[in-house]
Amino acid sequence: MEFSPLAVMLLLISLIPVPHAQDRPQVVLSVSPQRWLTEGDSVTLSCEVTNSSKGWTFRWYTFVPFRLIGVIFWYRPVLLSDSSRESGDSYTISPAAFNHTGVYMCKAKRVERVYPTYDSNKELLWITGESPPVSLIINPNRTQHFSKDSLSLSCEDQSNSTGWRVIRYTHSERVLDCSEWGSVTGSTCKISFLSTSDTGVYWCESESGENSNPVN
Template structure:
């Protein structure tokens, strides 16, 4: 609770203490993205991303974003959040992609806002959509080639294109719902010297132009 009291500078006379005002501070509202029916899809399928604000359901307008790959002024590759060009289609909280193509593969998030003096939530959790086609232009090669790996093992991941093996970046989406580049790169090869359970996730190849 807060109160105030006035004092006149000419004779230092003070007023009575004001009525108390209670100020309640809450954490920023949290937006959450979910996917239906699945986030693992084949070209031609349909998928709907839904955005909700926890503990608050009315008066919100939603915007949709994806991560994009670009070069900064020094020529280094950077990932940034970009508003989807057709984000307004999902202003009511649902964003449907139909039919999906491999170009829809990526990481999506949302943000909600409301009020004349716009109040907005933090960016939502990240949701990965993975769409496969009949003939992917690039292959992700894992060495050693086996389906199961153990902690402390080492492995390498590389992107191989029929025409050009350069210009591709290995990206990963781990169980902690974070997206990252390989931490140790030699040429076009991603090297992991000591595996841990935190490396569990989905990995793919992404070109400098943003293609997968």
């Protein structure tokens, strides 16, 4: 019995082992000493490939906004400017500044290969200080809010920066502009009906990359 070239090719493809999800290297990003920092502190991000031998290289990313349609912003990982070359398994920020507030991740790949790369989990760094360029004002201002309540968050400018917007990071591990989850009027964001999915960290961010103190 003869097989056509196409049949032989399909047979060979069917014999190629398909990696299972559990076989994929797991890249774990950790933060030391802590995620919530004061301006001037030092913090180190470390990346580890679990259950794997040595021979990995890492690159470090932070999430930055891109304008899509009108005022809607999409956040995507961008290589840190001082991480343009292959680097070791740690990345230190020192001294920490307001504009370091944000979400970070690393990508791992084998030294001898170009592809594939593997993404780590995401980690949010909060940087607070005494003189932020803008303040995030919450109204009503109370320590606890409940489901179905309404809430407004406003960026009160203390500098010459323009284009302040309210950003949040929740358990969904996504950085989102207010236009994705609330209603925007100028530098104020309103949530009409609070829910548990609104639990997260909020801060103000300007078009030039300045940040307020974050609020949890």
